[in-house]
Amino acid sequence: xxISWGIVFFFCLLCGLHAAESAALKTRIIDLRGIMNxxxxxxxxxxxxxxxxxxxGNDLRNLKPGLLRLPEVTFQVVDPRTNRNRSVIMxxxxxxxxxxxxxxxxxxxxxxxxxxxxxxxxxxxxxGRNAVVGNLYVDYADGSTDHFPIRAxxxxxxxxxxxxxxxxxxxxSGKTADFTDCGLFYSALPIQNKPVKALRFAKGSAxxxxxxAASYTEQExxxxxxxxxxxxxxxxxKDFETSREVVEGSILDFSFLNHKPAGKYGFLKNxxxxxxxxxxxxxxxxxxxxxxxxxxxxxxxxxDLLAKRLAALGxxxxxxxxxxxxxxxxxxxGNFKINEEKLDQLNYLxxxxxxxxxxxxxxLYNSRKPVKAKFQKSCPEIEGDRDYKCAAIFYPEVRExxxxxxxxxxxxxxxxxxxxxxQDPAFLAFGVINEDTLILNIEQIGLCGDSLKKRFYRxxxxxxxxxxxxxxxKNRLAEYYKYLGIVYREFFAxxxxxxxxxxxxxxxxxxxxxxxxxxIFPEQVFQYGFFDNHPYWxxxxxxxxxxxxxxxxxxxYPNLRVLASYLNVPLFWTESNxxxxxSFRSEEGMIYGAYASYKGLNGxxxxxxxxxxxxxxxxxxxxxxxxxxxxxxxxxxxxxxxLFRRQDATPGFKRIxxxxxxxxxxxxxxxxxxxxxxxxRAELVIHEGNGRFSPELNPDTVAIYSxxxxxxxxxxxVPIINGDHSExxxxxxxxxxxxxxxxxxxxxxxxxxxxxxxKTNSARVVTPRHEAFVLPAGEEEKGSFLTVRNxxxxxxxxxxAMDGKPLADSQKVLLMHISDxxxxxxTFDSADRTQVTNYVGGKPLGRHAQSTFLLPERAKKLYAIDxxxxxxxxxxxxxxxxxxxxxxxxxxYPGHLVFAYxxxxx
Numbered sequence: 001x002x003i004s005w006g007i008v009f010f011f012c013l014l015c016g017l018h019a020a021e022s023a024a025l026k027t028r029i030i031d032l033r034g035i036m037n038x039x040x041x042x043x044x045x046x047x048x049x050x051x052x053x054x055x056x057g058n059d060l061r062n063l064k065p066g067l068l069r070l071p072e073v074t075f076q077v078v079d080p081r082t083n084r085n086r087s088v089i090m091x092x093x094x095x096x097x098x099x100x101x102x103x104x105x106x107x108x109x110x111x112x113x114x115x116x117x118x119x120x121x122x123x124x125x126x127x128g129r130n131a132v133v134g135n136l137y138v139d140y141a142d143g144s145t146d147h148f149p150i151r152a153x154x155x156x157x158x159x160x161x162x163x164x165x166x167x168x169x170x171x172x173s174g175k176t177a178d179f180t181d182c183g184l185f186y187s188a189l190p191i192q193n194k195p196v197k198a199l200r201f202a203k204g205s206a207x208x209x210x211x212x213a214a215s216y217t218e219q220e221x222x223x224x225x226x227x228x229x230x231x232x233x234x235x236x237x238k239d240f241e242t243s244r245e246v247v248e249g250s251i252l253d254f255s256f257l258n259h260k261p262a263g264k265y266g267f268l269k270n271x272x273x274x275x276x277x278x279x280x281x282x283x284x285x286x287x288x289x290x291x292x293x294x295x296x297x298x299x300x301x302x303x304d305l306l307a308k309r310l311a312a313l314g315x316x317x318x319x320x321x322x323x324x325x326x327x328x329x330x331x332x333x334g335n336f337k338i339n340e341e342k343l344d345q346l347n348y349l350x351x352x353x354x355x356x357x358x359x360x361x362x363x364l365y366n367s368r369k370p371v372k373a374k375f376q377k378s379c380p381e382i383e384g385d386r387d388y389k390c391a392a393i394f395y396p397e398v399r400e401x402x403x404x405x406x407x408x409x410x411x412x413x414x415x416x417x418x419x420x421x422x423q424d425p426a427f428l429a430f431g432v433i434n435e436d437t438l439i440l441n442i443e444q445i446g447l448c449g450d451s452l453k454k455r456f457y458r459x460x461x462x463x464x465x466x467x468x469x470x471x472x473x474k475n476r477l478a479e480y481y482k483y484l485g486i487v488y489r490e491f492f493a494x495x496x497x498x499x500x501x502x503x504x505x506x507x508x509x510x511x512x513x514x515x516x517x518x519x520i521f522p523e524q525v526f527q528y529g530f531f532d533n534h535p536y537w538x539x540x541x542x543x544x545x546x547x548x549x550x551x552x553x554x555x556x557y558p559n560l561r562v563l564a565s566y567l568n569v570p571l572f573w574t575e576s577n578x579x580x581x582x583s584f585r586s587e588e589g590m591i592y593g594a595y596a597s598y599k600g601l602n603g604x605x606x607x608x609x610x611x612x613x614x615x616x617x618x619x620x621x622x623x624x625x626x627x628x629x630x631x632x633x634x635x636x637x638x639x640x641x642x643l644f645r646r647q648d649a650t651p652g653f654k655r656i657x658x659x660x661x662x663x664x665x666x667x668x669x670x671x672x673x674x675x676x677x678x679x680x681r682a683e684l685v686i687h688e689g690n691g692r693f694s695p696e697l698n699p700d701t702v703a704i705y706s707x708x709x710x711x712x713x714x715x716x717x718v719p720i721i722n723g724d725h726s727e728x729x730x731x732x733x734x735x736x737x738x739x740x741x742x743x744x745x746x747x748x749x750x751x752x753x754x755x756x757x758x759k760t761n762s763a764r765v766v767t768p769r770h771e772a773f774v775l776p777a778g779e780e781e782k783g784s785f786l787t788v789r790n791x792x793x794x795x796x797x798x799x800x801a802m803d804g805k806p807l808a809d810s811q812k813v814l815l816m817h818i819s820d821x822x823x824x825x826x827t828f829d830s831a832d833r834t835q836v837t838n839y840v841g842g843k844p845l846g847r848h849a850q851s852t853f854l855l856p857e858r859a860k861k862l863y864a865i866d867x868x869x870x871x872x873x874x875x876x877x878x879x880x881x882x883x884x885x886x887x888x889x890x891x892x893y894p895g896h897l898v899f900a901y902x903x904x905x906x
Contacts, residue, residue, distance in 0.1 A: 025221060027118065029076045030199075030214040035104040038090050039080035040212070046477035048098035050085070052124050052208070057178035057671060060159070068213070070171055070186060072221060073118045075213035089211040091134065091203035095125045103202040111141045111195030114216035119187050120171055121150070126158035126207040128543050134209030137200035138191060148189050150209060153544060155187040159210070161546050163834040169223060177671040179558035181548055184212060188221050226830045228837065231822040237845040239824075240897040242620055242631060243868040245305075246312035250869025251802060251814055251902045254314035254641060258357025262316070263425030267506045270529060272698075273568040275428065275508070275602050286359060286428065286603035287637075287645045288317030289627065290575065295610040296323050297345040300352075302617060307352040310609070313634065314641030317359040317428065319574055319605045320346070325368040327409065334374025334401070336408055343409070351416035354426040361574065361605070362421075363431035364406055364499075365389065374401065381452040389436040390448045393491040394456065402433075403498055411503055422503040428603075429507050429530055429572070432495050435514035438484045439665075443477075481665060485521050488512075492527065513574055521665060522684050525566045526695065530602070534575040535559040538582040540624065545836040551584040551794070552591060553774060554761045560595055561674040565683040567657065568695050571600070575607035580624055580632075581826060583833060586796040586818035587763075589636035590772040593643030594754050594765040598652045599681055604644065606637065621841030622823045629844065631867050635818050635899040639772055642800045648770035652681030654750050655701045656733065657718070659687040661708045672728045673705060679730060679741050680750050691715025703736055705729060765798075768806040772798030772816075775851070784808070785856060786815075793849035795819050797888070799903075815862075815901040817888040819849035846897035849890045858906040859884040864893065865900040872896055 038050050040063060045055030052058065065079035065087070080087040092099045123133040134150035150156060155167050162173040162183025173183035201211055233239050246253050259265075266278030274283035289310070298306070310318065327343045328336045350360060370388040372380075378397030382388055391398045410421045410430075417424055441447040442456060460483050464471050471479055492511055499505045508529025512520055525531050537559055538547050552559065565571055573596070578588035596604055610616045610628040620629050627633035643649040656676055660669065664686075676682040686694040687708045697704075697718060704716065707723040721732045730742050741748045745759035756763040763774040764781045771783035775790040775797060782788075785807040786799040796818045801810035824845050827838035855877070863871040872893055877884040890898055 025072050025116075025217045025219055027073045027215045027217045029074065030106070030108075030216060031076075032089060032106060032211065032214055033078055033083050033086070035106050035201075036078065036083060036086040036089055037099060037101060037104070039085045039087050040210075041080055047474060051088070051090075052096065053098065058176050058180065060174075060182060061177065062174045063172065063184070068120070068172060072188070073186065073215050073217070075118070075120045075171070075186070075215055077120070077213060087212070089201050091201065091209055093125075093203055093208040096208045103200055106199045106201075108197055108199070111197050112216070113193065113195055113218060114191045115193060115219055116217050116221040117189045117191050117199075118215045118217075119155075119189065119211060120184055120213040121156050121187070121209065121211045122159040122184050123152060123156050124159055124208040124210065126152045126156075126161075129153040131206040132204040133207040134204040134211075135202040136189070137202065138196055139198040139200065140192065141195040141197045146192065150187075150204060152207065155189075156185045156209075157546075158207070158541075159183060161541060161544075163546065163832070164226060164830060166226070167223060175556060175558075179556045179561050179671070181550075181555060188223060190220065190222070191216070229828040229831045229833055231824055231826040231845055233824065233845060236848050237822065238848060238891040238897070239843070239895070240846050240891075241895050242629070242844065242897070243866075244616075244628065245309055245868055247869040248312075251812070251865060252638065252869035252900065253312045254638065255308070255311040255356070257314060257641070257645060258311055258316050260355065260357040261426065262354045262357050262359040267425045268428050268508070270508055270568075270570055273570055273600065273602075275570055277425075283602075284316075285601070285645050285647070286317040286605075287641050288315045288319060288358070288361075288603070289606040290319045290321040290608035292322045292608050292611045293326065295613050295616055296320065296349065297326070297342050298349065298613050298617075299345075300348050302613075303345070303349040303352040306349070306616065307356040307358060310353070310358060311356040314638055314645065316357055316645065317361060317603065317605065318353055318609075320350075320360060320362040321434075321608065322366045323362070324364075324366050324405065324409075328368070328405065330371050332371065332373060334371035336404065338408065343412075344415075347414040348416050350414060350421075350426070354417065354424075359426055359428040360421075360424075361427065361429050361431070361603075363434040364402055364410070365392070365433045367434075368405070370401070379452075381449065381455055383449050383452075386441070386447040387449050387452050389433050390438065390441055390456070391452060392433065393436065393438060393488055394459065396494070399491065399494065402495070403502075406499070406503060420503075422499070422505045425507075427507060430499065430505055430509050431513060431532065431574070432492070432499075432509070432511040435534070437512045437514050437520060438488055439481055439520070440514060442484070443480075482663070485524065489524060489527070492524070508570060510572070513572075521663065522566065522660065522686055523662065525569055526686075528569060530570040530572050531566055532572045532574050533562075534607075535562075535573055536575070536607075537578040537588070538585075539577075539579055540836070545839060547579070547582060547834055547836075549581075549583055549833045551587060551761055551774070551776070552578070553587070553756060553758065553763055556758065557591075557678060557756070560591075561671070561677055565599055565677075565681065567683045567685050567698060570602040572603045572605070573601065574603070574605045576604050577607050577625060580622060580630055581822060581833065581836070583820050584794055586632050586636050586794075586820070587774045589639030590643065590765055590774055590796055590798065591763065593640035594649040594772070596640075597644045597647055597649035598749055598751065598754060599677070600651050601644070604640070606633070619841075620843060622821065622844055623841060624839075630821060631844070631846070631897055631899060632818055632821050634867065635816055636796065638814070639796070639798055639800070639816060642770055643765065643772070646769075648767050648800065649753055649765060650751050650767060652749065652751055653700050654680065655698050656680040656682040657685045657693070657697055657701050657704045658682055659685050659693065659704050659706045659708055659711055661710075662686055662688065664707070669707065670723070670729075672730070673707070673723065676705065676729050676733065678747050678749075678756075680733065687711050703733060705733070768808070769801045769810075770798065771807065772796070787854035789852040789854075791850040793819055793847060795849050795851055797851060797853070811905050813903040813905060815853065815888070815903055816899060817849070817851060817853075817890065817901070818899045819890050820847040821845065821897070822847070846890055851888045853886055853888050854880070855884045855886075855903065856905070857882045857884060859903055860906055861904040862886060863902045864896075864898045865902050866896055867899070871902065872898065875901070
């Protein structure tokens with residue numbers, strides 16, 4: 001008998017089912033279209049319409065509708081365009097309160113027998129493990145009901161945490177338009193062996209639940225157990241001895257890069273976006289680290305030792321961070337009293353660093369705990385330091401507490417330098433409040449408390465009434481952001497006047513250093529002495545301890561697709577880190593070093609060197625953010641220092657101005673325009689009208705990418721690229737300049753030095769003095785001096801001339817071959833190492849890696865170098881025609897980890 005599948009499909013639709021079989025199980029699709037209430041595409045933020053209401057940069061528009069075939073099950077992803085712009089079930093929640101429904105019921109017209117129900121779903125704003133994000137109720141025909149709580153990190157996870165969990169396997173992963181990782185999960189739920197008449201999807205008690213599809217099978221099924229990964233000594237991971245100190249004069253001693261003392265040539269000033277000392281014409285670039293909390297306080301002998309060590313690592317700056325809560329005490333009324341012992345220790349450290357040519361930078365407020373009684377009248381809503389950060393911006397009475405601290409600490413003479421902090425040229429810049437970006441803290445991540453947030457809203461309403469501003473649901477968010485900008489500008493102007501007038505500060509002053517430029521109006525940035533950002537890669541999600549454990553290249557360089565440059569405003573990254581235990585963190589030195597130099601950054605500070613004095617001088621434990629005991633960082637940072645500080649990578653001189661209208665928030669800059677930052681030195685400017693720009697265009701500007709339709713070619717002699725969507729911004733720039741720098745999956749910067757292959761996830765930097773490669777397993781990269789054929793482990797490799805000559809003529813070359821290091825006993829939930837289940841700081845283990853290095857014929861002697869710069873042994877070079885070669889092996893010598901080699905050439 002011949003069966004008409006069209007009739008079967010129609011019958012399944014009537015029953016709420018689709019016929020679709022997966023490879024492993026016979027599964028059928030359950031049709032959820034009738035109860036879907038929103039779309040996973042959100043074209044407009046703040047309109048209370050779709051997805052999480054955060055706009056096109058943070059939605060799932062890259063998810064393709066249609067059949068999603070997985071090993072166990074097939075799902076139907078609904079196209080919102082065919083279903084009244086509805087493709088997801090999202091019950092109401094705290095964050096998505098604009099969805100009124102708290103429960104959705106799907107009657108099954110045919111009482112089904114299903115033994116396993118599969119859900120395709122995810123969460124948003126998901127808190128810690130086991131939090132109930134949603135509730136599924138299965139109603140049986142006999143009147144009974146099963147309840148399945150949908151738990152965080154069990155049945156699902158946040159859509160920005162794409163990884164496998166116990167009963168939530170990754171079904172789809174991709175990126176948002178803003179290049180943030182995202183994904184959907186599928187879960188298997190056991191159903192009793194009796195007819196089911198309805199499914200009910202209800203809100204949970206935390207986060208937001210989003211259901212995309214459902215399927216079922218009449219077979220019982222559960223996912224296989226995921227085996228953990230434990231770092232133990234074996235053939236892949238080897239024990240080694242280490243030393244934090246660097247042998248003076250060795251090839252790893254980079255102290256020669258520093259002039260001494262810091263501040264020798266006077267105070268720094270901004271000259272067309274460069275930081276130049278008053279008594280010199282040479283701009284200074286800074287690479288340094290943060291030292292935090294109790295690690296700042298040590299004996300004088302330890303301070304001298306640390307200062308020499310940091311200089312040998314190539315640092316010429318230290319950010320004094322999270323010091324403010326430790327050097328002052330406060331009584332119950334909030335009155336300050338100096339902790340004389342700690343301030344003396346910190347002042348001596350400052351003097352020791354200055355002596356070694358290491359400049360200082362700090363913020364006025366980091367994490368000092370406010371005394372609630374002190375603000376009982378002016379701002380009783382303050383509960384902690386995060387509230388304080390926001391309240392100080394709004395209320396002058398709270399701000400006075402900031403000034404009182406500044407007078408007490410920054411205005412006091414350091415007995416070891418004879419100068420106050422404010423008047424010491426060794427301080428290169430000052431910030432006001434660390435991570436105080438208003439829009440981010442209040443609206444995006446909700447760092448301030450609800451009571452204070454409500455007070456801000458009341459202040460906003462009063463402001464609108466006074467100014468007679470008509471606020472509607474459509475313009476409310478935009479008007480609120482404008483109001484926050486006005487409040488902030490008054491705060492910064494007041495604090496800058498105080499810091500310059502009363503304290504006598506002469507160096508650049510900046511603020512709002514978190515969240516990138518996304519939540520700051522460009523008009524504000526141009527008032528700063530410097531603009532600051534904190535571009536972490538693979539910052540763990542706490543308390544779950546979840547990481548991506550991916551190369552930044554594999555994720556499309558999200559941290560670099562940021563137009564974080566503002567014309568003539570110095571640019572800092574005062575917190576930067578490819579965070580341990582990411583397996584690919586060795587790539588940081590090459591990627592950030594080359595791109596930071598190309599983009600014209602002025603300073604980068606690793607976060608951090610240490611939080612602990614004990615780790616700096618005694619034990620060898622590796623900590624998440626700390627570099628003090630991580631050899632991967634030691635060598636990767638050397639590469640960064642040479643590419644960035646020494647400018648082995650050339651700054652981009654062809655500039656692209658991205659012109660925006662006044663009052664444009666960076667979030668409204670299209671994502672394809674941000675891709676310009678991967679190939680060009682792209683900088684934001686404000687088009688004031690009729691070809692007038694603020695600030696004026698740099699003479700090296702070769703094109704203007706216009707996001708203001710009022711800007712016409714007749715207004716300027718610089719070629720204009722119109723910001724329509726006919727082609728991507730990169731394609732338009734290629735046509736204008738007549739240069740092929742984008743070819744399929746490959747991108748090359750305009751100066752030809754940095755090339756990335758997004759298909760192989762490899763990259764190379766080739767300059768006269770430096771060649772460096774990011775190499776996944778089995779890949780090969782070639783420069784003019786060095787070729788590396790990689791083995792079966794991800795490495796970062798390179799060659800740098802250490803005698804000031806080009807590599808072609810250099811007689812002394814540093815070779816680097818960096819794999820990975822893990823603390824013994826570190827345990828992850830699976831071999832992909834995406835969630836830490838037992839964090840330990842045990843003795844480090846080095847990962848075995850082998851690569852073949854090909855060198856020019858004039859290479860004569862090669863030495864394996866220990867982590868302190870000592871020569872371990874000479875390695876024979878193998879003749880191969882007009883080349884020389886050797887096998888770089890990280891664990892060749894028992895008890896040693898070899899990440900570096902010293903090459904002597906004729």
